[in-house]
Amino acid sequence: MPVTSDIDGDAWGSVGGDEADSTDGAAPGDDALPINELFASLQGEGTLAGQPSTFVRTAGCNLRCWFCDSYHTSWEPTGSWLAVAEIVEAVAARGPDHVVVTGGEPLVHDGVIDLVRDLAARGYHVTVETNGTIVPPPETPIDLASVSPKLASSTPTVDRPPAGVDPADSDVSDADLERWSDAHEAARIDRDALATIVSRYETQLKFVVTGPDDLPEIESLVADVRDRLADPSRLSDDRVLLMPEGQTRERLAETRRVVADLALEHGYRYTPRLHVDLWNDAPET
Secondary structure (H helix, E strand, O other): OOOOOOOOOEEOOOOOOOOOOOOOOOOOOOOEEEEEEEEEEEOOOHHHOOOEEEEEEEOOOOOOOOOOOOHHHOOOOEEEEEEHHHHHHHHHOOOOOEEEEEOOOHHHOOHHHHHHHHHHHOOOEEEEEEOOOOOOOOOOOOOEEEEOOOOHHHOOEOOEOOOOOOHHHOOOOHHHHHHHHHHHHHHOOOHHHHHHHHHHOOEEEEEEEOOHHHHHHHHHHHHHHHHOOOOHHHHOHHHEEEEEOOOOHHHHHHHHHHHHHHHHHHOOEEOOOHHHHHHOOOOOO
8 A cells, every 4th residue: 555645645564574673764753653645534443444434544553464454564565754743744634533553563663552551641532453473562442452462374475475565576585575474474473462551451353364274373362361360351352353364345345255254153252344344445434
């Protein structure tokens, strides 16, 4: 997805490149964040699906899922560096009182904590969408932690390259994919971090499901997180959401029924991807 239409941005980073704190060009200010998109739409996923929300999408991610639906925040990050105050002003110029801070992985940026605090101070309901590998500082005023732990089926391989990339006709080499496969696999799950997030915040665990083979890993991970909680009821089955993998309507048509049946079978919650159903893969939706 491109840089948002009302923000001037420069490309930074590269496919298979370093993390978000390594950029091309001049260094940003301490309170600046790389913003890929900033727009108002409907929340498409999770327990707040259908809620009018303003989305603040940061660029940069510590993982590399092959099916990433925001390719331009991870594999090929683009963004415009904006001060936290500028971002808050841009949010205020839009109507919704719910704000979704997303990415990429927003918590790779220290400035996101300042952004969340400033938004909360203005009375916004703040959802932070995260992969669950980074724990925000205690007392960070997050209303909903929307955590999407990355399953083994998310790991890129030569046979499973990132969406939209043909390794035979791109700058992505087998060595790039192998390097990111190893790094992604090593970092994609942190059970202690997940348990800490669940213990501190209202949390939904939102799993991208590619098929039935994902369920044993989901059930094992949920059990491991519960074992780490002083109060396991904080992660009840209705806080575990199964979401079909798919960036387009056509792909969702192939996966949604399978995932819905899995949710019914295992007692978990199914979540749609309303933005895909409504706007397909259009940016700023």
